[in-house]
Amino acid sequence: MAGEGKRKRTTAIEEAVVATAVVTAGFALQFTLGSFDKAFLAFPVNIIALAALATLLFIKQGRLLTRLSSGSLSVILLTLVLFSTLYMGLVPGNKTKISWPFVLIYLMTLINITAVISVHLKSFSKRSIPFLLNHLGVLILLYAAGLGSADKSRYFMRVNEGEVEWRAEQSGFGAREGLTELPIAISLKNFEIEEYPPKLAIIERATGEALPKGRPLLFPAELNNFAQIEGWSIKVDTLKYLPRFAPSAYVLVTSQGTNDTLRGWVSCGNHFQRHKTLDINENLCVAMTFPEPKAYSSDVIVYTRSGKERGGIIMVNSPLTVGSWKIYQHSYDTQKGRDSQWSRFELVYDPWFIPALIGIIMMIAGAITLFWKGGAR
Amino acid sequence: MSWSHFIYFAFGSLTLWSAGVVSLYRAKSTTAGKILILAGILLFSVFIAGLWIAQGHPPLRTIGETRLWYSFFLIIVGFATYLHWGYKWLMGYSTLVSAVFIFVNLLKPEIHTTNLMPALRSVWFVPHVTVYILSYAMLGAATIASFVALKELRSTQRLMPLIDNLVYIGFGFLMMGMLMGAIWAKEAWGDYWSWDPKEVWAFITATAYLIYIHSRLRGYPLKYILWLLPVAFILLMITWIGVNYLPAAQGSIHVY
Numbered sequence A: 001m002a003g004e005g006k007r008k009r010t011t012a013i014e015e016a017v018v019a020t021a022v023v024t025a026g027f028a029l030q031f032t033l034g035s036f037d038k039a040f041l042a043f044p045v046n047i048i049a050l051a052a053l054a055t056l057l058f059i060k061q062g063r064l065l066t067r068l069s070s071g072s073l074s075v076i077l078l079t080l081v082l083f084s085t086l087y088m089g090l091v092p093g094n095k096t097k098i099s100w101p102f103v104l105i106y107l108m109t110l111i112n113i114t115a116v117i118s119v120h121l122k123s124f125s126k127r128s129i130p131f132l133l134n135h136l137g138v139l140i141l142l143y144a145a146g147l148g149s150a151d152k153s154r155y156f157m158r159v160n161e162g163e164v165e166w167r168a169e170q171s172g173f174g175a176r177e178g179l180t181e182l183p184i185a186i187s188l189k190n191f192e193i194e195e196y197p198p199k200l201a202i203i204e205r206a207t208g209e210a211l212p213k214g215r216p217l218l219f220p221a222e223l224n225n226f227a228q229i230e231g232w233s234i235k236v237d238t239l240k241y242l243p244r245f246a247p248s249a250y251v252l253v254t255s256q257g258t259n260d261t262l263r264g265w266v267s268c269g270n271h272f273q274r275h276k277t278l279d280i281n282e283n284l285c286v287a288m289t290f291p292e293p294k295a296y297s298s299d300v301i302v303y304t305r306s307g308k309e310r311g312g313i314i315m316v317n318s319p320l321t322v323g324s325w326k327i328y329q330h331s332y333d334t335q336k337g338r339d340s341q342w343s344r345f346e347l348v349y350d351p352w353f354i355p356a357l358i359g360i361i362m363m364i365a366g367a368i369t370l371f372w373k374g375g376a377r
Numbered sequence B: 001m002s003w004s005h006f007i008y009f010a011f012g013s014l015t016l017w018s019a020g021v022v023s024l025y026r027a028k029s030t031t032a033g034k035i036l037i038l039a040g041i042l043l044f045s046v047f048i049a050g051l052w053i054a055q056g057h058p059p060l061r062t063i064g065e066t067r068l069w070y071s072f073f074l075i076i077v078g079f080a081t082y083l084h085w086g087y088k089w090l091m092g093y094s095t096l097v098s099a100v101f102i103f104v105n106l107l108k109p110e111i112h113t114t115n116l117m118p119a120l121r122s123v124w125f126v127p128h129v130t131v132y133i134l135s136y137a138m139l140g141a142a143t144i145a146s147f148v149a150l151k152e153l154r155s156t157q158r159l160m161p162l163i164d165n166l167v168y169i170g171f172g173f174l175m176m177g178m179l180m181g182a183i184w185a186k187e188a189w190g191d192y193w194s195w196d197p198k199e200v201w202a203f204i205t206a207t208a209y210l211i212y213i214h215s216r217l218r219g220y221p222l223k224y225i226l227w228l229l230p231v232a233f234i235l236l237m238i239t240w241i242g243v244n245y246l247p248a249a250q251g252s253i254h255v256y
């Protein structure tokens, strides 16, 4: 037992020395070369690195594999990862994730996990499955998210209703300026916004503050809807909301004290109509808020250079997937609201997303094994 | 079925759940308690189903509706974990947190009409948050146990199986929360991981617990590694509530 403890301790020191050397090398590179250029990892470099890493799975059990798969090395690496990410989380505007020390720690971690998987595969049994789900899962995910992300690119594309667009503007870090032609095109058949009804409120004319102060009451301008606010009751008598025109409501305002009724149109206005309020007295008026979008969606057909064609509806939270592309609803002409003539999409190209998803799903399964089996053994 | 009926179902279910928890602790057999809890779950599901049918779409569009699902899932996942592990306190905790969300729903009717911003309207949102809440409970309990264990170090290690269990279960929930968040982020923002400050801190927290798990496997001295649990829990608290106040977090999508 004592001998075992001693052996463990000495190996941990060896691993600490190796880790320190790698981190020092990382800092040396950082100070001489500057930050790591992630573009370097782009295809085919990441595939070649993957093949090199995979050879670890096939080498025979021996000193090398024992060293690389050391559990103490894992603890040291995880601690280094902890400190680098703490720096990332505490210091504003840092570039930790593209710094040489971090990149080298990341690579060592990948090697360490691959080696320990290799060891476990050599004595595979049903009992290795939870281990493999967690570690193969995390390995695939870290690979795809790290080395794979060099192949990722994002673009913004604005498409007018009834037109087809191939050109887009690159977004994100180190983006090229101007429009680039993509191997993918979007034809926008129709853009649509569903809106919540605008809301009505009594506001103070001088300050614009809604009543009751501090707890303003805004109620939806729906037909025959009514509300009582500080001695006034308001009822919606007629509603008009035609294409291109701003929503407007004909409201009756009754003073609960005197029973006097006042009536008139209220509108929030839009890009081409002025807003309109209804004055109740010299202090107060009835006003309408802009309708909030409930959902917006684009009905599109997507074409690719390689001849694929896919139609569908794109909404927030519901992108369209075409090969390695995902197309997201980004925005529209907010000034025109539901009359917007164009829709803006974000296109994300990530050929490593499927592997990442496989890793994520394996890890979810691994997490289930964790709380099913628990930690006591 | 509409929100005006909620109060009857809410009090019905809460009564059944509380009676169930009390019965778990008091009665000789746990059968009655389990039946009471199940009955409460059934009653609550009737309300959700009724609301769903009446609206013609899944109730996932307003803040009140997400609170409804939290209350529901907390009880379900808490109950399933209790059934598997027998931690009665977890059932009590789930009931308590669920009750908090139910009361928020009853006392703040305006959130039934406050719409969820479109990006939050996702099937991943509710499970993502629910498993986090449960993971905090398990890891919090592990932290308390770690203090007791540190006091008892010289005499016994009786708490270590419990602590390891709680860490594995809590960490399992934590990973599920993070991974579901990642899938959701890909659907909503185009990237499953963007090193957003909240994500950085979630990563830090997970790494701290991984250090604990792997140090235990190595058999390092308990008097050192038990300290990892309070430290990890502080990191977890920063992830949960502290991030919004950190200078590095300005501009995060997770700050609301």
Ligand code: HEM
Pocket: A069, A070, A071, A072, A073, A074, A075, A077, A078, A109, A112, A113, A116, A131, A134, A135, A138, A363, A366, A370, B175, B210, B213, B214, B217, B218
């Ligand atoms: C989601 C992430 C992870 C989880 C849930 C996890 C969990 C575990 C568990 C439960 C074991 C014990 C397996 C068994 O004996 O059946 C283990 C072993 C191990 N893990 Fe992980 N792990 C994770 C990530 C990592 C990472 C990132 C590394 C490397 C830095 C790593 C390196 C190791 C090593 C080397 C062992 C062998 C244990 C030893 O001999 O000390 N794991 N892990």
